[in-house]
Amino acid sequence: MICILLVAGHGTVLETQIKNDDTGLYSHLAGVPKALLPGIGGKKILDFWWETVNMRQLFTEVYLVTNADKYKYYERWATANDFPVENVVNDGSTTLADRLGAVADLELVIRSRKLQDDIMVIAGDMLCADQNFDIAQVIRFFRSEPGELIIYYELEESEKSSSRGIVEVCRDTHRITRFLEKPQEGLTSSRLASVVFYCIQRDSLSYLSDFLNLQPHATDRSLGRFWEWLINEKRLDVFGMKLPTGFQLIGQVGLSDYTRWLTHYSSKQQDTPAKPITFRSFARVGLMGNPSDGFNGKTIAMSICNFWAEVSLVESQTLVLVPHPLNDPTEFGSLQDLFCISRKEGYLGGLRLLQATCKKFYQFCSKQGIALTKQNFTLKYDTNIPRQVGLAGSSAIVSATLKCLMKFYNITDDDLPKSIRANFILNVETEELFITAGLQDRVVQVYEGLVYMDFSKKLMEQQGHGSYVSMDMSGLPPFWLAYLSDPSDSGRIHSNIRQRWLSGASSGEPLVVEAMKTFAELTDQARTALQDKDWRRLAQLMDQNFELRRSVYTDECLGPGNLTMVQLARQFGSAVKLPGSGGAVVGLCLDEARLVRLRRHQKYYRRKVERATTTRGTRNKRQVEMRRAFQEAGCVFCVIAPYDPVGRR
Numbered sequence: 001m002i003c004i005l006l007v008a009g010h011g012t013v014l015e016t017q018i019k020n021d022d023t024g025l026y027s028h029l030a031g032v033p034k035a036l037l038p039g040i041g042g043k044k045i046l047d048f049w050w051e052t053v054n055m056r057q058l059f060t061e062v063y064l065v066t067n068a069d070k071y072k073y074y075e076r077w078a079t080a081n082d083f084p085v086e087n088v089v090n091d092g093s094t095t096l097a098d099r100l101g102a103v104a105d106l107e108l109v110i111r112s113r114k115l116q117d118d119i120m121v122i123a124g125d126m127l128c129a130d131q132n133f134d135i136a137q138v139i140r141f142f143r144s145e146p147g148e149l150i151i152y153y154e155l156e157e158s159e160k161s162s163s164r165g166i167v168e169v170c171r172d173t174h175r176i177t178r179f180l181e182k183p184q185e186g187l188t189s190s191r192l193a194s195v196v197f198y199c200i201q202r203d204s205l206s207y208l209s210d211f212l213n214l215q216p217h218a219t220d221r222s223l224g225r226f227w228e229w230l231i232n233e234k235r236l237d238v239f240g241m242k243l244p245t246g247f248q249l250i251g252q253v254g255l256s257d258y259t260r261w262l263t264h265y266s267s268k269q270q271d272t273p274a275k276p277i278t279f280r281s282f283a284r285v286g287l288m289g290n291p292s293d294g295f296n297g298k299t300i301a302m303s304i305c306n307f308w309a310e311v312s313l314v315e316s317q318t319l320v321l322v323p324h325p326l327n328d329p330t331e332f333g334s335l336q337d338l339f340c341i342s343r344k345e346g347y348l349g350g351l352r353l354l355q356a357t358c359k360k361f362y363q364f365c366s367k368q369g370i371a372l373t374k375q376n377f378t379l380k381y382d383t384n385i386p387r388q389v390g391l392a393g394s395s396a397i398v399s400a401t402l403k404c405l406m407k408f409y410n411i412t413d414d415d416l417p418k419s420i421r422a423n424f425i426l427n428v429e430t431e432e433l434f435i436t437a438g439l440q441d442r443v444v445q446v447y448e449g450l451v452y453m454d455f456s457k458k459l460m461e462q463q464g465h466g467s468y469v470s471m472d473m474s475g476l477p478p479f480w481l482a483y484l485s486d487p488s489d490s491g492r493i494h495s496n497i498r499q500r501w502l503s504g505a506s507s508g509e510p511l512v513v514e515a516m517k518t519f520a521e522l523t524d525q526a527r528t529a530l531q532d533k534d535w536r537r538l539a540q541l542m543d544q545n546f547e548l549r550r551s552v553y554t555d556e557c558l559g560p561g562n563l564t565m566v567q568l569a570r571q572f573g574s575a576v577k578l579p580g581s582g583g584a585v586v587g588l589c590l591d592e593a594r595l596v597r598l599r600r601h602q603k604y605y606r607r608k609v610e611r612a613t614t615t616r617g618t619r620n621k622r623q624v625e626m627r628r629a630f631q632e633a634g635c636v637f638c639v640i641a642p643y644d645p646v647g648r649r
Contacts, residue, residue, distance in 0.1 A: 101221025123196035147237030390580020539575035
């Protein structure tokens with residue numbers, strides 16, 4: 001591949017304003033072309049591009065196209081920066097009136113140097129806001145698509161679409177369906193701006209000559225007009241790749257733009273500690289329908305404040321994943337200490353989750369046509385979610401890590417919608433780490449709160465994800481949670497159910513298939529009960545959910561620990577079910593008097609009820625006795641504190 005840097009502009013506004021500046025502060029810059037103005041740390045704007053593309057493993061040659069008026073400036077720059085002077089191409093123009101036009105300058109290099117390779121074209125006098133990005137990622141994406149490539153970014157609020165080339169992009173195929181060069185207001189709703197940053201296949205280079213034959217005037221020979229003709233009229237396949245950052249000093253900018261950019265990025269470069277980006281994702285309890293989320297069923301799940309995973313990311317010179325001192329131990333007091341910890345905790349901590357998320361994130365962005373900046377970071381995590389009790393501890397770490405990466409690289413909800421984000425988190429675990437998992441956990445950790453989820457086969461096949469609805473959390477009844485203090489691996493409880501479900505229709509074993517349909521029906525009924533605040537009905541449905549699960553999975557598969565916790569709960573008249581894959585139970589314990597009080601107050605004192613639910617539940621005599629019974633049985637017991645994202649905005 002060959003790279004061509006275009007710097008042949010004439011009579012820029014910036015150059016004129018520097019020449020006419022009365023302060024004398026910029027007199028030493030008079031006549032200096034925009035691409036060679038001082039940037040950050042003494043580097044010139046063109047220096048950043050030369051550093052980016054000066055890689056023999058990517059480009060066989062790099063050319064620079066300038067005009068006769070500024071040729072000497074660029075010749076001197078080339079000598080000082082180890083740029084091959086023979087690759088500085090002079091287009092012979094000396095004024096704005098006799099300019100050739102950007103397309104003609106590009107065609108001049110290709111024709112005069114007899115180039116027959118794919119080319120990358122960049123305006124060497126503009127600058128990417130983050131000054132550094134992965135050029136190899138751009139080339140890989142270009143190679144993966146059967147057409148040309150345009151880099152685009154999302155306009156900032158202060159930028160007008162009428163000052164840029166605007167593209168309309170198909171989200172699924174990344175194909176550019178329309179190109180509008182500096183459109184008037186109202187012609188398009190798109191805010192995606194193209195810049196002079198393109199990749200063109202060698203078989204398409206002949207279109208440059210065809211276009212020039214149609215445009216005899218230099219004013220019509222801009223690259224924006226070329227792409228407009230190529231996409232809108234010739235219907236050539238052109239794809240778009242998004243840079244999740246902006247560009248500065250594009251086209252005709254003035255002295256105020258230059259000084260503002262210089263001030264902003266100079267202050268950014270000061271030796272001030274980078275502020276860490278920190279996000280939490282919460283544990284979840286499945287209230288209804290699980291485990292049918294992995295079998296085209298329906299579920300309702302809820303985020304809880306009691307347990308969480310927290311991930312922090314801070315910019316650094318190299319990329320560092322910090323092991324957790326407890327979950328990723330590398331030092332032990334003795335061989336016996338190593339034996340005991342390994343037997344209880346296993347060998348796999350959270351560090352693998354961070355690494356797999358980072359790998360999958362880069363892969364996703366590359367595939368989706370998002371070019372990331374080359375910034376490194378240090379990533380560390382903490383969590384208090386109990387392991388191996390089915391509370392979605394692994395996915396919480398992945399979810400929090402993804403939030404940090406999205407914030408750091410400026411990836412928006414449009415780039416990675418919530419519904420797709422849940423699939424992403426699941427794929428990190430199932431495809432990268434081979435963890436048995438379903439979509440429910442990831443959906444509720446992305447949407448947060450109380451979420452109804454429909455994973456029907458039709459929806460999953462049509463749109464690639466289910467239907468997810470956030471539900472009202474006001475006035476929820478007092479749920480409780482208990483879990484084994486020394487659990488086994490929660491993944492084993494899935495047993496051979498998937499094989500039985502897949503072969504159910506043909507093997508004469510419809511039990512599993514019908515059970516999953518029934519789980520979905522129970523979930524719809526529970527949704528109605530939650531909307532009507534019919535807690536007694538919800539409790540009945542929770543019990544039905546467990547009994548159905550028990551009939552399908554069998555007591556042997558559920559294990560004595562889970563069955564003991566269920567039996568304990570029922571001794572105290574509490575509804576109970578498994579909130580996840582095993583190792584914990586979630587319950588709802590209501591007496592008639594308390595139910596009446598809740599209903600009476602919900603209409604007028606919802607907020608008061610929300611705050612008081614947990615504390616009143618703790619004081620409840622039956623609950624105190626139940627807590628003691630679970631503790632004596634070797635379990636951990638707690639009253640659930642629901643996490644309501646709406647109430648925290």
